[in-house]
Each structure stands twice: as structure tokens, then as C-alpha cells.
Amino acid sequence: xxxxxxxxxxxxxSMAKAYAESGxxxxxGANRNHVILDFAMISGxxxxxxxxxxxxxxxxxxxxxxxKATIDWIRDHAAQIDRHTVVIDLCGTKRxxxxxxxxxxxxxxxxxxxxxxMAGTHNSGYKYAREDLFRGAPMVLVPPEGYDMALxxxxxQLLEPAGFGKLSVTTAEDxxxxxxxxxxxxxxxxxxxxxSPTALEHxxxxxxxxxxxxxxxxxxxxxxAELMLENSDFMLREMDVLLKNLTAxxxxxxxxxxxxxxxxxDEGRLRKKEVDG
Numbered sequence: 001x002x003x004x005x006x007x008x009x010x011x012x013x014s015m016a017k018a019y020a021e022s023g024x025x026x027x028x029g030a031n032r033n034h035v036i037l038d039f040a041m042i043s044g045x046x047x048x049x050x051x052x053x054x055x056x057x058x059x060x061x062x063x064x065x066x067x068k069a070t071i072d073w074i075r076d077h078a079a080q081i082d083r084h085t086v087v088i089d090l091c092g093t094k095r096x097x098x099x100x101x102x103x104x105x106x107x108x109x110x111x112x113x114x115x116x117x118m119a120g121t122h123n124s125g126y127k128y129a130r131e132d133l134f135r136g137a138p139m140v141l142v143p144p145e146g147y148d149m150a151l152x153x154x155x156x157q158l159l160e161p162a163g164f165g166k167l168s169v170t171t172a173e174d175x176x177x178x179x180x181x182x183x184x185x186x187x188x189x190x191x192x193x194x195x196s197p198t199a200l201e202h203x204x205x206x207x208x209x210x211x212x213x214x215x216x217x218x219x220x221x222x223x224x225a226e227l228m229l230e231n232s233d234f235m236l237r238e239m240d241v242l243l244k245n246l247t248a249x250x251x252x253x254x255x256x257x258x259x260x261x262x263x264x265x266d267e268g269r270l271r272k273k274e275v276d277g
Contacts, residue, residue: 004058012064013129088115094172114142135163180234
């Protein structure tokens, strides 16, 4: 298989390493910082540069850039993408990318599928990329309207070297609604929580709870600001729910209302048991 990967950051770089690990696939890479691409080629992860000559050879093309940059790259190179190529983006939101790229794919005759690998770390960049990042992780797919099982089977085979544990199929709308809760809100809460002045004094007083809650406060602000603003409707809906719940806890504490506070805490405990089993 010949694979092209645009953007050799944490996600794209990990994809490149996963496909290179087997030694059975040819990986071409493209990266804004050519030093990173040179390093990937020297280390054997990429066999060459993804350019106008190698792009038409790709069976699979994955674009690991922020949403707006992904759209621009695919639009600029659409005429060079071969009709047999399956293009999958790796962005954290789907509505904006899919709205732009499905028509481009139809116009130029290639296949586009929205994708979101549900894996990552609080670090970013190629230096933190690793070949097993996606092993056992979920992958969410947004296929074009009118897709058939043959397409999903093909995508499953193309993605097999990454080692995903489960492929889920959804719409761009449902993806963004869910991701506002499961990912973007977690980053907002973590990022806001760490701003307490008390955080500067936490050493010696913190353990697992603090580490779990603050892990994703260490984020890429440019990327996450773009993702959150593109998903602002669902983000605001989730933030309003959270603020309402936080106010209820605050009121119970301010009123020294043991019974109400205990009820709220038990309600949350039972909800955790319900959703996680």
C-alpha cells in the first residue's frame, strides 16, 4: 500500500510510524517544517516527500492538519489526487471539513471520508509521535451520503496498520455534538481549573485526582481555539449545563445544606455508574 500523510505532528507522525513499522507499505510525507520531514526520511519512517509526482500514487491519503488548513490543502491539491485514492482527514471536528471536502471529492472523482482517531497525549509534535498511539483506540468515521458497506470494508482494510480497536460510523453533526462533551469540555474544564492561585502551592498536597483533572490543561492553544470556535454551538450548550450544575453545588455549600449537597454528589456518583457500567 502507498500512503501519503500531510502534517507530521503527533497524529500524522504516529500514523506514519504505524504504517512504516510493518515494512510493507510506502509512506510519503509532507510537512510545513521540512526539517521534520527530513528526519522522518532519514529514520526510515517516510520513503520520500509527498508531492505532485507521488501524490497520484497514494492508495490512502491522510491529512493531519487543523480544519481550515486541511480544507485549504485538499482544495489546492484536489486535481492531483487520483480517483482510486481514499482521502481521510484527522481533524477533531467534522462539520466544517466534511461540508467543504465532500463536494471537492465529488468534483474531482476521489473518495473522501471524515475521520477522527480518538487517541492522543497532552504533548504535541513529531518528537512525541509513536507507532502504537492508535493501537486499540476508537476511530470515528464520517462517510459520504449514500455510502455502502464496500466502502467501509475498504476503509477498514486501509486503516488496519494503525491498529484501531473499533471503527464507529456517524454523521458530522452527531460527531461534533458528542465531541463537545467527551473531549472539548474536558480541555476547557482542565484549563480553567488550573488557573486557581492555589495551583502554585499544590506540591505535596496533590495525588491522582489532581493529575487526572489537569492532564489536558497542557494543550495546543491554537489548535483547540480553532476546534472549539468551529463547534461553538455544541460547546455553549455543554457549558451552560455545566455552569448550572456547578451553581447547584455552590448554592448547597453556601447554604450549609448537607442533605442537598449529599443528594447532588450521590446523583453524580449514580450517573457515573450508569454511563460507565
